[in-house]
Amino acid sequence: MKRSIVTLTLAATALFAGCKHAQVQGPHPTAYGAAITEVSGSKQVAQVGATLPQPVVVQVNGGDGNPVTGALVRFRGQGLQFTPAEALSDASGQVTTNVQLGFQNGDYQIIAETWKQDGTANSLALREIALGFEQTLGRQVNDQYCIRCHDSESTPERVSNLDNLTPAPHQFTDGATLNRISDTDLLNMITRGGPALGKSPQMPGYASTLKPAEIKAVLSYMRAVADPPYQSPGVKYGK
């Protein structure tokens, strides 16, 4: 009995020491927010290992909906590196961090957390997309061929053709539609053109223009950037 009390005390001391240690490490919050929201920076697409082109900005708001200055925000996410990983919100209640993606291609999740006065955490999950070799190749092909019609954004070098077309092409980020079409159907459409699946002849077939690997890469890229994310039907296991 006596021994167990000693052990417990010891464990509690150790735990307490640990907690204290962790608190000392970060910046000390001078205020507490009730909610955390995204300002910008989610759903960015970059190559594996790259720093995201734009920083991720979140904002801490109080109970009254106004931004809170001096609230602690901590970022975490498996495989991700943040600079800084934690900071106090600035005068406009915002915290900005640069995010470096990890080794694996696919989706990454950023969790941004802030704490209320009572110690409970408010968190926000943001999605970022890392491209491996195949998706990067797909993006290159996309940027050269597909983007003109399949992206509504225009740049000085390239004016979007999307609005000129009826029926309007689907943007590759349009997961709600494209996720429902199977790999085989999409590959067929890219290879043989819209009419292969009874769609518009304005979508040409690329069988004689692109290599099969490039067509597969485009598909891989489309799947990677789909929003909502694409879930591969995959293999289901019994256990």
Add this chain to the structure above:
Amino acid sequence: MTDNEKQRRPLRSRPTLRELITFGVVSLALFISLAIAPAKNYFSDWRHYQKSYLSLAGQRQGGTLVRSFHTGIRQIWVPKLSVVDRCQSCHVNLDGALVGATQQPFRKHPPIPHQLDEFGCAFCHRGQGAATSVEEAHYTTEAWEQPLLPARYLESGCGQCHLGTVQGAPRLNDGRKLLATMGCVHCHNVVQPDGTQLQPDDDPPPLLHIAEKTSREWIYAWIKNPQAYAATATMPNFQLSDQDAADISAFLIAQSTPSPASRVAVKAPGNANPDLTQAATVYGSSFCASCHAVQNEAGNLVGGNFGPELTRVGSKVNADWLRRWLNNPSDYEDSTRMPHYRFDEKQIALLTGFLLNKKDNDLLANVHLAPTDADSVARGKRLVTESGCAACHKINGVTPPQNFAPDLTRVGSRALAQVVFAPGMKHNLPDYVDAKIRNPRSFGPGLKMPKFTLTDAQVDSLTTALLAQSDRAASMPKELLISGGHESNYHPGGDAGRLMEDLHCQSCHMINGKGGDMAPDLSAEGSSVQRAWLLEFLNNPNTLRPALIRRMPKFNLTQGEINTISDYILSAYQAPGLDSHTIDPKALGPDAAAHGKELFYSRFGCNACHIADYKNDKGYVGPALSGVGNRLTPAWTYKWLKDPNALRPGTLMPNFALKDDEARDLTAFLMTLKAKQGGGK
């Protein structure tokens, strides 16, 4: 003990306790020492991972996968490349036999264009391939200083064999381009494994006649901080002291000699304040913005990055020089890429006024230089020589330095023992290269490398390109190297050639393997277009692509010049394999055209990208075809439709694999489209 007693003792006596203990200890020690090796083997990392793989596989995919699995060290052995990689001993699922394993070391290798056993793992990932423990394979150890390469530099692996542009490796491609365009290779020698030396592609201006162009005050402000003048400037910051900058500017002005341009008389305008609206029209219609950028009020750069940014050019250049430059740039600098516009006096006056108005009065407000003296000039010359300015710029009296900066041919494998790290740095090569590029002066005082203005992504790209310059690359068997494309040294000849050089056609147009990529390749232009159209186009270049912002400027050519160039293009730039007999004009009758129209709209949806009729079509991707019957030759059109990529590699136009009669009928239809250029809109 006597001898007798010894003899009487039985041969087998019971060992004493002490002997027993000794024997026991020795045997135990022997046993333990013998057991060390098998135990190490038994508790090895790879065995542990193979066991957990088998249990995972057993849970998920049952018997087959488990039964076919052979426990043991697995290795990729490629003797020709001295590759012995045992990574697969732990990473047993690189082929993805076990579907859906998301955690390392069991993840499937993502698809790449090579077989995994073709080059092994360490070829791209680095680390110690032959190691069989996690620590030794991935991290720096005492015996192995090359840890696993961070993911953002992985493309350097591709660059060890692929010496030109690699599809799917944008970072490597950008990095190599930056080595040329940021001027790194002016000072650093970088030789690729096939013997190609990387050449600069940044065109630093010669400073031989600099005093004509600008003031000493501007030079001072510029070399103190080039990016304060133009955010896009690639000239690095040498972090000069005020005195050094003053001396260098004194020397640069002192060394300047009169240029051939100074002998050309260009009349100063009568009116000192030109009409800026009219001037902006000349600036716009000359398409200056195709190459030069100007910051707008919102702070965004508008325009191309081919020539220097002009946001504050009025604070830089001398009015007299600018007039001569606009009159004919080659008079001042014969290596310039700027074309010789045939501006008249009024246009020159308008443009000069327009550009001089682009001023930033704060730029030189605080520059007050002491008058030049001989000491200052001499000190300036010494600084210019020591700083290696002449590695990039032509300067009178200073010879370009040779081997000015360390050779980077094998920088991707530099031994860490040869590397001096800055305090607090991680001791590995990628971090060192990164820090050297980012902040070269942080490594100690007295270092000469200046600070470049680069984004994080650009630094990653440059590091990737430099890491590809490895020992492994240098020792690759020659048959595995894939050299990059090399620019030819094609120059057009004769009168037309001289005219085309004067207009610097090849600054924008690629012709026979030499030139820029801003405008279409002209190597086969003569087969492609009709004479009447070409004459009209050169007289008044009108864009064919409604969506294009960059356009060919109007050079104000004389009719004689236009004829000379057109004749040359039409006879010299012919595509092989097609001529006027390629397609019989009789086959392009009205029936064929009617069928072609049907194909155009219904079967192939050409109107998705092309405008054949401005009233109904909206396609914005390809050139407008409303007047194509006047523009292209039937033979070219037919061949183009059959296989566009054969005539212009990399074109956006897909190959529809048309049958002969389909291509013929489409050609017939297109040849009926003879609306006046630009359509009716």
